[in-house]
Amino acid sequence: MSKLNRDVLYMIFEELQDNNNVLYTCLSVNKTWCELIIPILWKDPWKFLKRKKEKGKILFNVIFSHLSDESRNHLNQNLQINTYEKPSFDYISFCRHLNLNAIQWLINIIDEESDMKIIKNEVINLFINENTRFTHLYIPRQFDYQIHLIPGLKRCFSKIEFLSCNTCISDNTLIGLIEICKPIKELELFIEKYHNNPDIAKLIDSSKNLVNVKFEPNYFNYFNYSNKNESFYTLIENSLNKHADNVQCFKITEPPATKLFSSFVNLKRLELNGYARGTLWNCLDNVYLPYLQVLKxxxxxxxxxxxxxxxxxxxxxxxxxxxxxxxxxxxxxxxxxxxxxxxxxxxxxxxxxxxxxxxxxxxxxxxxxxxxxxxxxxxxxxxxxxxxxxxxxxxxxxxxxxxxxxxxxxxxxxxxxxxxxxxxxxxxxxxxxxxxxxxxxxxxxxxxxxxxxxxxxxxxxxxxxxxxxxxxxxxx
Known part of the structure; x- marks a missing residue:
């Protein structure tokens, strides 16, 4: 098997991308296998964390080792971090999923007493630059960062396909997202009861290729359907309605405020998670979805x-x-x-x-x-x-x-x-x-x-x- 063509080996390893234990075992077979597996493991390194602190500290140490000597020395004055040598691979260059939720969690578990802003700036600049390419972006709930001012931002996200963010996102962050997220195909929005940013509608408007959309309420809202923010839902649903012909996958946890379902003539996948008990969902009466393939x-x-x-x-x-x-x-x-x-x-x-x-x-x-x-x-x-x-x-x-x-x-x-x-x-x-x-x-x-x-x-x-x-x- 070690003599198989590199392309064939890569296809095999791609099939195993969710089985990190098998891939870790294969790393030590030979140099070729290692060179093929490392990019697969680092495509989305965050999915293996599972909120385990020890794994998180190891991953942060590896990330920290990519910083310049000047940045490492500066941060080491305040952080107690194991000093790693410069890595054999430029692991961050292989990363295609930028999960700022996970990065924020990593920073918090390393040292809660330090200046989080300085650490966050260094790490974000390490990931967002002209040498990285991301297809997936995850934004934390209380993230407030002027990402549009980072050099190389547009090139870094020129191939972006997926965005996950919260609707109470700050204007500082949203300005940059509207600018870079026009190519996205998938959008996951976590919707708050209060303090939603109405310019989220502009983000939806600006997207040119939306095919997969998820509207998720914030966890605190699951049993409070009666308090749903109807005006905000109407705003974002009207924006989404402009993409109705293209949308093929849709997930929602509350009945829409508009007749949105009637517009999804090409919908192939529909997920309805009615967290609010007793909701009638009469909006689905007589809805015609001729090409539906998956119903959950x-x-x-x-x-x-x-x-x-x-x-x-x-x-x-x-x-x-x-x-x-x-x-x-x-x-x-x-x-x-x-x-x-x-x-x-x-x-x-x-x-x-x-x-x-x-x-x-x-x-x-x-x-x-x-x-x-x-x-x-x-x-x-x-x-x-x-x-x-x-x-x-x-x-x-x-x-x-x-x-x-x-x-x-x-x-x-x-x-x-x-x-x-x-x-x-x-x-x-x-x-x-x-x-x-x-x-x-x-x-x-x-x-x-x-x-x-x-x-x-x-x-x-x-x-x-x-x-x-x-x-x-x-x-x-």
């Missing part, structure tokens, strides 16, 4: 989701619906809508009521491309696991072998039932299996599952202690 909804009433699915043209391939009450009637209707309108469905996460298990079988028969199924079971009432597993073995399409089930102590799976499911699965593709459950349920199945892993019925298995954010991610 949390705490959104089934009635409007049924209407939304029925008003698509058959391109939906991924549906995740969670954290919403299902009565038997609407549960049946949404299964029927998916069955009828989603022939190319690949992934599905949905609560199934006991009485509607037969409807799920119709869905399995009609959605022949289904590959992953995540079944949520209500903790109230009964659930017939025997019947579910029977239809899964009888009617699952040939591509379906990835399953996730939530198991409650109130509605457990009998060991005999699970054994029968595995026995009946013989001759099919080995299944990837995940259980959401508590520790008190966990111990029941360990020996049985290990037995069927050895026999090749179960390919891999994992216990999940909570409902994962990525419903359709199956790690080996």
């Amino acid at each position: 909804a949390s705490r959104v009433p089934l009635k409007v989701l049924i209407s939304l699915i029925e008003n698509t043209k058959g391109f939906l391939n991924e549906i995740s619906i969670d954290y919403i009450f299902h009565d038997e009637s609407n549960n049946k209707r949404i299964i029927q809508a998916i069955c009828k309108k989603c022939p190319y469905l690949i992934y599905l996460k949905l609560l199934i009521k006991n009485s509607n298990i037969p409807e799920l079988e119709n869905l399995l028969i009609n959605c022949r491309y289904l590959s992953g199924l995540c079944i949520v079971v209500s903790i109230y009432g009964e659930f017939d696991w025997d019947r579910l597993f029977l239809i899964l073995t009888r009617s699952s399409p040939i591509n379906l072998f990835k399953f996730k089930f939530n198991i409650s102590p109130k509605i457990p799976i009998k060991v005999e039932t699970l054994k029968s499911f595995f026995d009946n699965w013989r001759g099919r593709h080995p299944m990837s299996l995940r259980f959401f459950q508590t520790d008190e349920v966990k111990e029941k199945y360990i020996d049985l599952i290990e037995k069927y892993k050895i026999e090749g019925i179960v390919r891999n298995f994992k216990y999940l202690h909570r409902n994962p954010l990525e419903a359709f991610k199956w790690d080996n």
Whole structure:
């Protein structure tokens, strides 16, 4: 493998970019591998921090080692930092994600007593200059910096594609962002209840290539929909509406203040996270999104989701619906809508009521491309696991072998039932299996599952202690 073409090796390592442990192991194989992997690891070094102080201190020391001798000596008078030699690689030149949130956190954990402004200036100037190129930019909530005055700013961000910032951003910072962010394709806005900067609308207006937009409320606003800043939402939604034909992905956590959804005729991905309980989302009634491919909804009433699915043209391939009450009637209707309108469905996460298990079988028969199924079971009432597993073995399409089930102590799976499911699965593709459950349920199945892993019925298995954010991610 060490003799593979450099381009082929790079493609392999790119596929492993989220697995830092494997990449770290490969670093020491030889010089060629090291030269290929270092730029991949440093493309977005912040994602490996996970708010762990020890990792943060190591990363800051490496960053600090890139400073000039004069700057290092000046800062060392106030900071207690391990002195590193000049690095073998210009790591910062490989960085494509400039995460100022992470940098601010790094500075805070190094020395909270020092003059943060001096340190911040040195580090920012180290990253933003004519020798660096960034595609992704993350701005902290209380960031106040005249970035438009930094030499080389335009060249540094000439290839920018992604911006994440807070809507209470200062004028000093926003002036520079409006200037450099015209090429962005993705915009993530964290919206405050108060003190929003209305010139955010100018930032949206100036963007020429927006295809992916996320409106996220600040965390403090999740359960305060009644206090939503309607005038500010109207302002930014009107600006976004000018890009409606180009927008393909949209995420929002509160119903829009305008008829924004009606304009998204080319939308392919829609995420609705209804953090404010009891929100009706009537704005989705009769909305026509013909080319929708991905629908993720949390705490959104089934009635409007049924209407939304029925008003698509058959391109939906991924549906995740969670954290919403299902009565038997609407549960049946949404299964029927998916069955009828989603022939190319690949992934599905949905609560199934006991009485509607037969409807799920119709869905399995009609959605022949289904590959992953995540079944949520209500903790109230009964659930017939025997019947579910029977239809899964009888009617699952040939591509379906990835399953996730939530198991409650109130509605457990009998060991005999699970054994029968595995026995009946013989001759099919080995299944990837995940259980959401508590520790008190966990111990029941360990020996049985290990037995069927050895026999090749179960390919891999994992216990999940909570409902994962990525419903359709199956790690080996």
